Amino acid sequence: MHPFLIDWMIGSFHLKIPTYGFLLATAFSVGYFLALRKAAQLDIPTKHVENFFFISVLGSVLGARFFHVFFEEFSYYSKHPSKILAIWEGGYTFYGAFLSSLFFMYLYTRLKHISFLEMMDICAPGGAIGLFIGRMGCFFAGCCWGRPSSVPWAVAFNAPETLSPSGNVRVHPTQVYEALVGLVVFIILHYRFKKRQYSGQIFLEAISIYSVARFVIEFFRGDDYRGYLFGGLISYSQFISLAILPFTISAMVLFSKKAKQSR
Secondary structure (H helix, E strand, O other), X not given: XXXXXXXXXXXXXXXXXXXXHHHHHHHHHHHHXXXXXXXXXXXXXXXXXXXXXXHHHHHHHHHHHHHHHHHHOHHHHHHOHHHOOOHHHOOOOHHHHHHHHHHHHHHHHHHHOOOHHHHHHHHHHXXXXXXXXXXXXXXXXXXXXXXEOOOOOOEOOOOOOOOOOOOOOOEOOHHHHHHHHHHHHHHHHHHHHHHOOOOOHHHHXXXXXXXXXXXXXXXXXXXXXXXXXXXXXEEHHHHHHHHHHHHHHHHHHHHHHHHHHOO
16 A cells, blocks of 8 residues: 655655555535535535534544543553653544534533534535545555455555555454445435435434444454454444444434424
8 A cells, every 4th residue: 555645755855655644634525515505505604614623623533542542552652651642643533533523512502502413414424425535545655454354445554654554464454434424424324314304313313324334344353453342243443333333223213203294
């Protein structure tokens, strides 16, 4: 793969731009502009989208790093505390980012007295396409790699400076699997946005689909250092997926009934 989008030596100046970092910035930017368009459709002031964007970036980085440090590789960082703030070296967790940004965005809506579910519906399509772009960044960087496999589309992460230790062993491209999930979810949400029956529908559908897909994809992941529960039965991410799903499904059933009753 290509961990660095640009790796130029200009005299004594060395310019290196990580592909993951570039695509992650692109993911946030695309998600932001899509949210602005959705906000315009619902006549929601753009200032709230701007604030949500800032909160999501800050919350995502903090939460993703916190979860990685304290749940996935605590033994390493407890011995090398100076590395905790070395965020440029990688080490993020999607669910950590998601849950943290969700918490801060909820606090924002409470302080501003606006609908949390309405705002999340606006952000969900952009978040899905952002997932697609961001996971492709993971693919180029070599993180979040899969288990060894002989399927025709298996890949080997043997480029210099790749984050995957798999070398010449061909593995499942689990990053691409999840990227495709993000793309499919985006397409679904894009077409369902105008047909939504209640606030929160788009957001809840996105989270439900992703939770199921992530639970399945985890079986193909090869980065086992992230940690497991119940004697290695399921990973942390699978546990979170299972915990989220009942709440999202229950909320969809409840909100759908209320929407039908109010017609």
